Amino acid sequence: MQFQGSIYRCCLLLFIGINLCIASGLSHSNQTQVKSNKGQGRVVDMSYCVNSHQQPGFNHPWVMNRYKKPIYSLSRFYPYNHRMTTEKGVTYYVKTEKFVQEYPPKSKERVAIENRVDYEYYTMLSRHCMIQLQILRLGYKRETPVCNALKQFDARATGLMVT
Structure with a gap:
């Protein structure tokens, strides 16, 4: 299933502990392969997904930096x-x-x-x-x-x- 719009869209739904993350090129695992414009892929961990408009150092209590696992x-x-x-x-x-x-x-x-x-x-x-x-x-x-x-x-x- 292909999504229209930007390379990937990432939404975090915080309702009763359920995280929902939508990205282009969805696979059925915890990690998703996301294709960039140049054809290179990178792996995005679905449980710690960050919106594309946020800065790499964005540190919110619920949304951890996508390159680090949570400490607790x-x-x-x-x-x-x-x-x-x-x-x-x-x-x-x-x-x-x-x-x-x-x-x-x-x-x-x-x-x-x-x-x-x-x-x-x-x-x-x-x-x-x-x-x-x-x-x-x-x-x-x-x-x-x-x-x-x-x-x-x-x-x-x-x-x-x-x-």
């Missing part, structure tokens, strides 16, 4: 096996045990990573809470555990008690 993950899967916790109590996983040596606690880089983890966790909870509130309004469920977790996270972040 909010869920545990290979190779992210080593459990870490931010100051606000958010659990995240890193690739190696050397993470503590590479990013010592209170260092500028470690604080930046933990801030991204907290932000990503907060936005994920916010989205899931909105979905649960919609389900609650429709009358299908009476409980909103994700919204409760969001309130607890806000309380930890601000230092207030939640009952």
Whole structure:
């Protein structure tokens, strides 16, 4: 299937953890061969796809640089096996045990990573809470555990008690 327009279009759909990436010359694997004007191909990792209009150094909490793998993950899967916790109590996983040596606690880089983890966790909870509130309004469920977790996270972040 060929797409009209630029060489490739890349869209990131962040809805309940599903990433959708569209590129010209789609294959059915995690990596896609993208043809340039000169006929040379390059491999684009579908899980970390960046829009073509963004600069190579673009660093957003959800969209990592397309040449680097993320340093952390909010869920545990290979190779992210080593459990870490931010100051606000958010659990995240890193690739190696050397993470503590590479990013010592209170260092500028470690604080930046933990801030991204907290932000990503907060936005994920916010989205899931909105979905649960919609389900609650429709009358299908009476409980909103994700919204409760969001309130607890806000309380930890601000230092207030939640009952």
